[in-house]
């Protein structure tokens with residue numbers, strides 16, 4: 001199993017290693033715990049406040065584990081023009097799925113688009129969204 005030390009070792013020689021480390025920690029553990037922030041700060045010779053500040057600044061980083069699956073639904077202009085607003089109530093009707101807004105996944109011509117974990121979904125309509133929600 002991958003540890004915080006493994007992730008730090010993979011990135012610590014890069015220029016600006018903190019963000020890649022935080023992304024990988026969240027990817028592996030689902031969130032960035034206080035203990036992880038302390039270990040990362042120690043490894044990079046930063047203060048805990050510096051690491052905490054970065055984790056707090058970026059909304060994609062979570063300090064606590066999310067019990068529900070997260071659906072990030074693109075709410076930017078092209079997806080709005082393609083009808084994403086009508087899909088929001090459908091997505092939010094699932095209590096076991098947390099719906100978050102994201103602004104452009106680079107799939108503007110095939111929106112509405114969504115992101116679940118690292119997988120993108122395009123050309124969403126109510127039927128495709130319901131299938132995706134059932135699969136989550």
Ligand code: FES
Nearest residue numbers: 074079105107108
């Ligand atoms: S506006 Fe939604 S993917 Fe670009």
